[in-house]
Amino acid sequence: MPKIKICGLSCPEDITYINEAKPDYCGFIIDVPKSRRNVSVSKVRELVQNLESQICPVGVFVNKDCGEVAQLLNEGTIQIAQLHGQEDEAYIKKLKSLTDHPVMKAFSIQEKKDLDAAAASSADLILLDHGKGGTGETFDWSLLEGWTKRPYFLAGGLNPENIPEAIQRIHPWGIDLSSAVEIDGKKDREKILQAVKTVRNFESSKYFSKNKIIYK
Numbered sequence: 001m002p003k004i005k006i007c008g009l010s011c012p013e014d015i016t017y018i019n020e021a022k023p024d025y026c027g028f029i030i031d032v033p034k035s036r037r038n039v040s041v042s043k044v045r046e047l048v049q050n051l052e053s054q055i056c057p058v059g060v061f062v063n064k065d066c067g068e069v070a071q072l073l074n075e076g077t078i079q080i081a082q083l084h085g086q087e088d089e090a091y092i093k094k095l096k097s098l099t100d101h102p103v104m105k106a107f108s109i110q111e112k113k114d115l116d117a118a119a120a121s122s123a124d125l126i127l128l129d130h131g132k133g134g135t136g137e138t139f140d141w142s143l144l145e146g147w148t149k150r151p152y153f154l155a156g157g158l159n160p161e162n163i164p165e166a167i168q169r170i171h172p173w174g175i176d177l178s179s180a181v182e183i184d185g186k187k188d189r190e191k192i193l194q195a196v197k198t199v200r201n202f203e204s205s206k207y208f209s210k211n212k213i214i215y216k
């Protein structure tokens, strides 16, 4: 069964919805002023106080100072750092030297060769998307057909309608979404519940392919 991450939480209501839906991961866009989901470090510290402990909080950063990211990980505010800017291998290695927490790097996939950098990354986890984080746009999933070099989070324009196709067609390790669980820019309880339920349905034994289990 793939993991699911609901991203872009910014207020106490969002935490209430997440605690009810229980995705595996949730994400906060931290100190990214250009994002409408931007939250300050102090706000994230406040919000995670009420997050249920089985849900893993992920901090999403765009070229943020490495030491500040490590601080948020090491104090336990977030458990994973998702790097969504131009962070290079040197940045990732530096961050990993400052913390034992997992580091996830987002890669923009426009053509097959973009997958080479993702495969070679020293990040603990990789996320593949179109490179326009949080805009609700998908990319050409055919680039990922048959790509088995390493497990990945798939992001970009995922919603309850296309999640089943994504899982059955390209087998992501995790599903990450934000825009599709919002109405007028606010997180929506029903949509979050529906997205998590859609992914959890893959737990059931009905997802077989030619008598072969795809997800155990």
Ligand SMILES: O=C(O)c1ccccc1N[C@@H]1O[C@H](COP(=O)(O)O)[C@@H](O)[C@H]1O
Residues within 6 Å of the ligand: 007, 008, 027, 029, 032, 035, 036, 037, 060, 062, 082, 084, 127, 129, 132, 133, 134, 135, 136, 137, 155, 156, 157, 158, 176, 177, 178, 179, 180
């Ligand atoms: O959501 C944002 O505003 C954002 C800003 C900066 C970097 C990443 C951002 N979001 C990431 O985008 C995908 C979800 O995209 P979608 O809205 O479902 O199409 C996810 O990786 C978020 O972490």
